[in-house]
Amino acid sequence: MAKIYFIDVTNRDAVQTSRIIMSKLQKTMVNLYLSEMGIHQSEFAFPYVKHERNYVQANLELKELGAMGNLVLEGWCRAIVGDVTESLPTGVRDLNISISTSDQMITHKFRGKLDREKVIEEMVEAATYAKKGGVNTLGVNAEDASRTDMGYLIAFAQAAKQAGADRIRYCDTLGYDTPMSIYERVKTLAERVGLPVELHCHNDLGMAVANSIAGAKGAIDGGVDAYINTSVNGIGERAGQADLLSCILGLGFARDMAAYEIADPINLKVATKLAKYVSYAFDIPIPINQPGVGANVFAHEAGIHADGALKDRRNYELFDYELLELDEDVERVPPRRVITTGEFSGLAGFRHVYGTLGITFADNTEAQRILELAQVANAHTQQPLTDDELRFIAKYPEQATKIFTLTP
Numbered sequence: 001m002a003k004i005y006f007i008d009v010t011n012r013d014a015v016q017t018s019r020i021i022m023s024k025l026q027k028t029m030v031n032l033y034l035s036e037m038g039i040h041q042s043e044f045a046f047p048y049v050k051h052e053r054n055y056v057q058a059n060l061e062l063k064e065l066g067a068m069g070n071l072v073l074e075g076w077c078r079a080i081v082g083d084v085t086e087s088l089p090t091g092v093r094d095l096n097i098s099i100s101t102s103d104q105m106i107t108h109k110f111r112g113k114l115d116r117e118k119v120i121e122e123m124v125e126a127a128t129y130a131k132k133g134g135v136n137t138l139g140v141n142a143e144d145a146s147r148t149d150m151g152y153l154i155a156f157a158q159a160a161k162q163a164g165a166d167r168i169r170y171c172d173t174l175g176y177d178t179p180m181s182i183y184e185r186v187k188t189l190a191e192r193v194g195l196p197v198e199l200h201c202h203n204d205l206g207m208a209v210a211n212s213i214a215g216a217k218g219a220i221d222g223g224v225d226a227y228i229n230t231s232v233n234g235i236g237e238r239a240g241q242a243d244l245l246s247c248i249l250g251l252g253f254a255r256d257m258a259a260y261e262i263a264d265p266i267n268l269k270v271a272t273k274l275a276k277y278v279s280y281a282f283d284i285p286i287p288i289n290q291p292g293v294g295a296n297v298f299a300h301e302a303g304i305h306a307d308g309a310l311k312d313r314r315n316y317e318l319f320d321y322e323l324l325e326l327d328e329d330v331e332r333v334p335p336r337r338v339i340t341t342g343e344f345s346g347l348a349g350f351r352h353v354y355g356t357l358g359i360t361f362a363d364n365t366e367a368q369r370i371l372e373l374a375q376v377a378n379a380h381t382q383q384p385l386t387d388d389e390l391r392f393i394a395k396y397p398e399q400a401t402k403i404f405t406l407t408p
């Protein structure tokens with residue numbers, strides 16, 4: 001039976017969102033956590049954008065050095081030859097290329113520049129070019145797929161398959177589908193085209209997680225693998241998109257989902273660290289009722305609930321809190337006195353902090369070098385550095401230097 005994979009798009013979709021910002025170091029940390037968690041792929045960059053290049057190259061190097069396990073680092077660009085041409089020199093070899101397919105967008109966005117036929121032509125040209133350029137895995141994104149005429153969507157996906165695409169991304173760009181409609185549409189698409197389907201669901205009507213799971217079920221029932229697009233804490237354009245942890249929990253514990261298997265072994269113990277880190281980096285608190293990691297998810301107060309939960313946790317809890325390391329903290333907040341490191345720290349305080357992490361330096365020159373890097377890191381993120389960030393800088397100073405270097 002076909003299986004389910006995760007492609008997390010926090011580092012592309014979430015960071016492009018209005019008022020949402022993350023530094024290149026923080027994006028790198030997200031990639032490291034995703035790989036530690038066992039997520040299949042990170043849509044980690046816009047490789048054709050100049051200020052992303054050093055970050056892209058450094059992350060590909062980290063992957064090469066074994067720091068990111070099996071995580072696939074995939075870049076996003078428009079389905080035009082120009083973007084693919086600009087992307088390939090960074091070394092990125094996994095790509096998703098995107099173009100709108102609904103009549104709404106073809107008519108009112110392209111405004112006569114492209115029609116249905118030309119959209120397919122442009123996509124095929126970009127896909128063929130990418131494959132010839134050595135791209136390993138190529139996803140072709142149908143933007144606004146949920147509002148696209150079904151016959152045309154099938155023709156578009158068939159053309160993508162012929163051009164060498166490995167997956168078709170079904171974008172519910174506006175969160176328009178329901179679990180029932182996305183199941184049927186994706187199943188039909190899978191049966192008719194025979195290409196693995198990505199589910200890219202937005203949350204405008206609050207159904208992103210349900211739609212992702214129903215869509216994945218449709219793909220698998222249609223005979224192909226499903227790739228669910230997620231973001232950490234559900235952050236994304238407007239009302240956001242499918243939350244990574246909620247999707248994993250949904251597949252694990254919702255009714256009748258047991259037969260639908262996640263391909264990679266997922267380490268749920270990393271989920272809390274990742275959720276808290278992204279919350280910290282974005283400076284957006286985790287809602288009290290956030291599935292899995294919200295403060296109230298395992299809290300009971302009302303008489304009947306508390307009594308029931310104390311008698312047997314299964315009365316009011318579907319899964320065990322022990323699955324998630326809920327006490328994990330990413331910030332440096334030990335009790336009483338705390339020494340932190342920042343852009344104006346000195347050698348003594350800095351050595352002390354690294355000492356508490358069990359990291360020592362060969363000599364003063366090395367210590368001085370890492371100190372300077374940590375200062376730059378702090379000037380770069382403009383937030384107190386976390387322990388894992390400090391560990392990363394000490395372990396991969398060369399890549400860290402590259403990540404901090406923005407080339408205009």
Ligand SMILES: [Zn+2]
Nearest residue numbers: 013200236237
């Ligand atoms: Zn999106």
